[in-house]
Amino acid sequence: MYNLIWTELLKLKRAKMFLVSLIGASAAPIMMFIGFQATLAEKPAERITFESSFYNTNLYVLVLLGVLLYGIITSYLFYQEYAEDTLKSLLTIPVSRVSLILSKMVMLFIWILVLTLTAWGLTLILGLIGGFEDLSAQLLLRTLIQYIVGGTLLFLLSTPTIFITLIYKNYMPTMIFSAIITMGNVALANSKHRVLFPWSAAHSIANQEFVPDYPPLYSYVSVLGTALLGLAIVLIYFRRTDIDS
Numbered sequence: 001m002y003n004l005i006w007t008e009l010l011k012l013k014r015a016k017m018f019l020v021s022l023i024g025a026s027a028a029p030i031m032m033f034i035g036f037q038a039t040l041a042e043k044p045a046e047r048i049t050f051e052s053s054f055y056n057t058n059l060y061v062l063v064l065l066g067v068l069l070y071g072i073i074t075s076y077l078f079y080q081e082y083a084e085d086t087l088k089s090l091l092t093i094p095v096s097r098v099s100l101i102l103s104k105m106v107m108l109f110i111w112i113l114v115l116t117l118t119a120w121g122l123t124l125i126l127g128l129i130g131g132f133e134d135l136s137a138q139l140l141l142r143t144l145i146q147y148i149v150g151g152t153l154l155f156l157l158s159t160p161t162i163f164i165t166l167i168y169k170n171y172m173p174t175m176i177f178s179a180i181i182t183m184g185n186v187a188l189a190n191s192k193h194r195v196l197f198p199w200s201a202a203h204s205i206a207n208q209e210f211v212p213d214y215p216p217l218y219s220y221v222s223v224l225g226t227a228l229l230g231l232a233i234v235l236i237y238f239r240r241t242d243i244d245s
Contacts, residue, residue, distance in 0.1 A: 017076050018111070024069045025115035028060040029122040033130060049134040050127050054143040055207070057123045061116075062150045062203040063185045070112055071178030074158045077104050077111075078165045097239050105162075109155045116151035120144055150206035153223055157198055159230025166238055195219045198226040 036048045120143065127135070165174050181199050188194040192211040195204045201219040203209070210216045 017073070021069060021073055021111070021115055022118055024065070025061075025118045026122055028057050028065050028119055029126055032057045032060060032123070033126040036130060036132075048130065048132045050124075050132045051134060051139055051143075053127050053132055054120075054123055054139070054146075057119060058143070058147055058150060058206070059203060061119055061147075062154065062206065063189065063200060064182055066151070066154050067182045067185065067199055068175075068178045069115070070154055070158060071161050071174055071181075072171070073111055074108060074161045075165045075171050075174035077108055078162055079169060079171065098235060101162075101234060101238055105158075108158060109152075112151050112155045113148070116147050120147045146206045150202055153202035153205060154199075156223060156227035157202065157230075159227050159234055163230055163234045163237065166234065166241070196222055198222045 032053060036053065039046055040048065124140070161174055161177060164177050168174075184197060185194075185200045188197050188200050192213050194200040195211055195214050195216075196218055201222045204219050205216075205223065208216075210219065
């Protein structure tokens with residue numbers, strides 16, 4: 001397992017996709033910063049706080065950008081062996097199919113965590129440049145935890161995307177699936193039912209924003225149930241599928 005993870009890290013080091021993903025992760029903080037600057041230009045007396053900046057950036061990442069970006073990354077990691085025709089060679093070493101899947105999932109988690117910290121760090125830097133107000137150590141710790149929790153939940157929800165990638169062995173179905181999820185997030189943004197939809201529930205859990213109609217447990221069950229069911233299907237399918245097909 002360790003050797004597989006190390007191999008994935010070496011692949012990532014040489015991959016242009018990593019740099020592209022860093023640029024993608026930077027989009028949310030930059031767009032929020034531009035938006036805040038536009039607000040200040042129209043209303044110079046407006047107070048822009050770090051809390052507002054961190055919250056809105058994380059909302060943008062978890063509900064919109066993250067689903068699409070992490071979906072593409074997931075597809076890249078799991079389709080890579082098919083595209084380069086190296087999967088059959090790997091499995092003759094021999095390498096356990098379960099170990100191969102889990103090693104790629106560990107790599108995916110590390111990748112998402114790096115992008116999450118990038119978005120958080122850039123939000124802080126841009127806030128300092130923009131002179132945003134009310135910065136404190138307590139706020140930094142709380143928002144950092146929120147970002148990491150949100151990123152971790154989106155990682156857990158990557159299992160259905162992994163399954164789609166393994167079935168179709170192509171980027172396009174994964175992108176369509178990610179787009180559908182994003183549209184679902186947008187449609188439920190102002191609905192009380194958002195805490196039941198796994199991908200929008202991730203934001204509710206990360207920020208502890210629930211609704212009186214549903215206990216918080218429903219959100220946790222929604223996310224974890226989707227993640228575990230997806231993982232079980234992935235492992236069963238990959239263990240039984242014919243690699244040559």
